[in-house]
Amino acid sequence: METAQKVGGAGTVPAAGEISLGRPLIDAVKVEKSYGATRVLRGVSFQVRAGEIHALMGGNGAGKSTLIRIITGLTPRDAGDIGFASAKAGGSGPIIAVVHQELALLPELSVAENIGIVHAKSGLSQSSRRRMRDIALNALRLIDAAIAEEIVDLPARKLSLHEGQIVEIARALSTGAEVLLLDEPTANLTAGETAKLFSVLKRLARDEGIGIVFVSHRMREIRELCDVCTVLRDGVTVANATPLASLSDGEIVQQMGQSTHRSGPQLKRRQRSPEGTPVELVGPDSVRMEIRPGTILGLAGAPAGPTGLIDPLVGAGKGPGWRLAGDGFGESFPSPAAAARAGVGFVSGDRAAKGILSQLPIVDNVLAARRVRDKRRIVGAAERQECSDLVSALKLKAGSIWDLPASLSGGNQQKLIVARWLGLPLRMVVLEEPTRGVDIGTKHDIYALIREMADAGAIIVWWSTENVELLELCDVIFAFDTDGRPKGFLPDERFTEDGLAELTGMAA
Ligand SMILES: Nc1ncnc2c1ncn2[C@@H]1O[C@H](COP(=O)(O)OP(=O)(O)OP(=O)(O)O)[C@@H](O)[C@H]1O
Ligand SMILES: [Mg+2]
Structure with missing residues (x-):
């Protein structure tokens, strides 16, 4: 890690072990970055101070992840300076730990190895392996004691997205870093795990003077956790380390250049079921769900998603329990392609592995569902227009639209896999966290589009870990507990956050 003497100026030198709060650990000055003709960062200055929890905010594509990658040296900058200083006396630059927006685990190594490898002193002897495993277990327990033992010896490739996220966070926490850069760490966590993470982070900032940078599109999380915020808008700093207490939500959203103004269809839940021939989902323990076209069915609770239900719905395998019945749907689809041709859309929660076609340009990604349905391949003028509209x-x-998806920011990659199902005549759409990483402004556009698809007669099956969004939009909600066992429908008179938390067994 680089060190830089210019940071902090000529203050008094703290005694050994003492922490000087408020001094910048990282001082980025007028950082510039362009990709081709796109100017991504246009003179961004950003400081991280000891003991603060600093929200880095901005719409999708504003430059947050790019700035984080530049600070860690993963991406070279075009111009600007970055200084590093340790708050601890005698230290060189601070140790910096990062949780990147997309998972970065080594798939063939075990969870213990992924977390503990940085602690291994010399080779991988028996005792050093044992020590590594202990470090990993302790770090995992900070976030989720229930799964720590279960996953610690698994190879990382066997983890769900949710478990992978916990491992990433545990790894960052275990390093003893003085600076933590967390790029949307909570996108795959349950409310309970997020609460645990926050209490750990608050303690680290308060008691140990760790400087923390936190990226999230969830205003509620920002308010709960952070002290100050820096807002980026198209690569320019529009708020710089401003105390959050001095800004209203509206002001922040406005600074980001976004609006939560809702246009189009009414986004309230429907009290009565629409007409139409129902489709039946039949689950284990004689659970039955009858859904009519036009209904938005929310699935809540299971942190990794109820795959046993979702997979058979989208032709991705016959789950152990669930099957589909009624109205010409048959038992299950032989493949996702067959499901798509029968009018069943699917937005996977694992966009990197199961959503994005990384070797194909954006245009092919957007048109993918149409290609499968119509068995066409060549992009003509009409299709180009259709792609631009989507x-x-x-x-x-x-x-x-001819660039590869890797050139898109995280939230924009998410929009890509949602866009491909828009405007198609669909009978059913299965959504796993469709708004993951999507900014505040666009979230409401996606909600409106989901409602539109339902109004056009599609059955919407929507799994989300964000209970609030389910409660806002779903007509009915079916709950699972944290182990994925079905718990039943949320009764109308309990259609609240508390009611749902209780039914899923996640009440605080
Ligand atoms: N490798 C790349 N090649 C070309 N353009 C890129 C590349 N990486 C990022 N960009 C562009 O830089 C801009 C900023 O991206 P960045 O990932 O920093 O956004 P972000 O603020 O993290 O957004 P999000 O909230 O969606 O994660 C985007 O417009 C993106 O298209
Ligand atoms: Mg990002």
Whole structure:
């Protein structure tokens, strides 16, 4: 790690072990970055101070992840300076730990190895392996004691997205770093795990003077956790380390250049079921769900998603329990392609592994569902127009539709896999966390589009870990507990956050 003497100026030198709060551990000055003709960071200055929890905010594509990658040296900058200083006397630069927006685990190594490898002193002797495993277990327990033992010896490739996220966070926490850079760490966590993470982070900032940078599109989390915020808008700093207490939600949203103004269809839940021939989902323990076309069914609770239900719905395998019955749907689809041709759309929660076609340009990604359905491949002028329309419907920020998806920010990649199902005549759409990483402004556009699809007669099956969004939009909610066991429908008179938390067994 680089060190820089210019940071902090000529203050008094703290005694050994003492922490000087408020001194910048990282001082980035006028950082510039362009990708081709796109100017991503246009002179961004950003400081991280000891003991603060600093929200880094901005819409999708504003430059947050790029700034984090530049600070850690993963991406080279075009211009600007970055200084590093340790708050601890005698230290060189601070140790910096990062949780990147997309998971970065070594798939063939075990969880213990992924977390503990940085602690292994010399080779991997028996005792050093045992020590590594202990470090990993302790770090995992900070976030989720229930799964720590279960996953510690598994190879990382066997983890669900949710478990992988916990491992990433545990690894960052275990390093004893003086600076933590967390790029949307909570996107795959349950409310309970998020609460645990927050209490750990608050303790680290308060008691140990750790400087923390936190990226999230959830205003509630920002308010609960952070002290100050820096807001980026199209690569420019529009608020710099401003105390959060001095800004209203509206002011922040406005600074980001977004609006939560809702246009289009009414986004309230429907009290009565629409007409139409129902489709039946039949689960284990004689659980039955009858859903009519036009209904938005929310699935809540299971932290990794109820795959046993979702997989058979989208032709991705016959789950152990659930099957589909009624109205010509048959038992299950032989493949996702067959499901797509029968009018069943699927937005996977694991966009990197199961959503994005990483070797194909944006245009092919957007048109993928149409290609499967119509068995066509060549992009003509009409299709180009269709692609552009879908891209603008979701405010998808892309350089060119011929670029690869890797050139998109996280939230914009998410919009890509949602866009491909828009405007198609669908009978059912299965959504796993469709708004994961999507900014505040576009979230409501996606909600409106989901409602539109339902109004056009599709059955919407929507799994989310964000109970609030389910409660806001779903007509009915079916709950699972944290182990994925079905718990039943949320009764109308209990259609609240408390009611849902109780039914899923996640009440605080
Ligand atoms: N490798 C790349 N090649 C080309 N353009 C890129 C590349 N990486 C990022 N960009 C562009 O830089 C801009 C900023 O991206 P960045 O990932 O920093 O956004 P972000 O603020 O993290 O957004 P999000 O909230 O969606 O994660 C985007 O418009 C993106 O298209
Ligand atoms: Mg990002």
